[in-house]
Amino acid sequence: MENNPTAPVVDVPGARSRGRGRRPADEVRGDVLRAVGELMLGEGIADLTFERVARLSGVSKTTLYKWWPSKGALALDGYFHAVQETLAFPDTGDIRADLLDQLHAFVRLMTTTPGGRILAELIGESQTDKDLAVAYRNLYSSGRRALAGERLVRAQEQGQLRDDVDVQVVVDQLWGAVYHRLLIPDEPLTEGFVESLVDNLLGGIARR
Template identity: 60%
Template sequence: MDQAAADEPAAVPARRRGRRPAAQVRGEVLTAAAELLLEHGMAAFTFERVAARSGASRTTLHKWWPSRGALALEAYFDTVRDTLAFPDSGDIGADLTEQLRAFVRLMTGGPAGRVLVEIIGAMQSDPDLATAYRERYSGPRRALAVEALERARGRGRLRADVDAEAVVDQLWGACYHRLLIPDRPVDEEFATTLVAQLMTGLRPGPGDHGPRWDGAGGPVAG
């Protein structure tokens, strides 16, 4: 991002003002916030700029979001939610591969990866953003992955002793590591290799007669 972008207001006409339903205003604010965030990053992201672009007042923005970081996070997640939908084909290896490759494409194919790194950096000094990140982004994303792994375990597709939370950390943690510390590239080949190697240890073997698990993570009797 150049310094001019940080110093000058975004050259986008404000959306038409007037009395609008709250849901419409909120949607327009999130759209404007996402546009600003992806175009210029966190350094140029302010309530003033979002208000100017969306046509909403700063008072409205402060009422709905406790900090610029919280607004940025919600706008970001609103933009990427559909891209990161978790599939359920019945083949957990294929589903993990598809989801992780989609995540990598999003992180490397445009500004979303840079923005996520900036949001993670801003979290270190913004408690409201850190809370919003856990509640609205990382928490729900983790829950989807854990649920998928537990469904597969209940179907007998994974070993009965698999720790779903640890698997999520092993897969996505490796991608975040390369995203934040770019010693090595994070790409779709890397994502595919991660899942393939991990699945070798997760699948039940011929002699695995341990208990089966239901979708809620509990053992099935009998």
């Protein structure tokens, strides 16, 4: 893509430009999101500023504001990219094992990195900040929902889940249940909790 003369390009001041002064926009965006993601997972959201991201990524504040109109939008996009690999949905053909894998990784991210606090505060603020609520859905949650839904639909195609199940409801009963304990911590987020979530939902809780 770097050599495609029709790709959008952007002025990049400073050290990271490769002697040409202009690089494909996608590549620059990727660098910025990487810098933002590392900052957030390392330190949390409090010290995230456009100033600092401009310095770290070598991209002008004007360009940053053009792409991400608010700190919330920048944070969410950076976070989505930072956790994409950790929260990938494996497909070994065994939906039970794959759900346990992914949910354990998700709970670890929520409990052992600033990730949990970041999401909780963004969701919290989005209850009264409409722009942030829209950014949260567009840049984070709806994308995560879609990825989870795809894996669950494949499990239906593989004959492991019932065809008549609305996979988006399953998202609320697994990941939504984790968010519930994250946001209203009456009960702890443990490995046993993850196992119960999957057992209850796959096998059902009614006595036969």
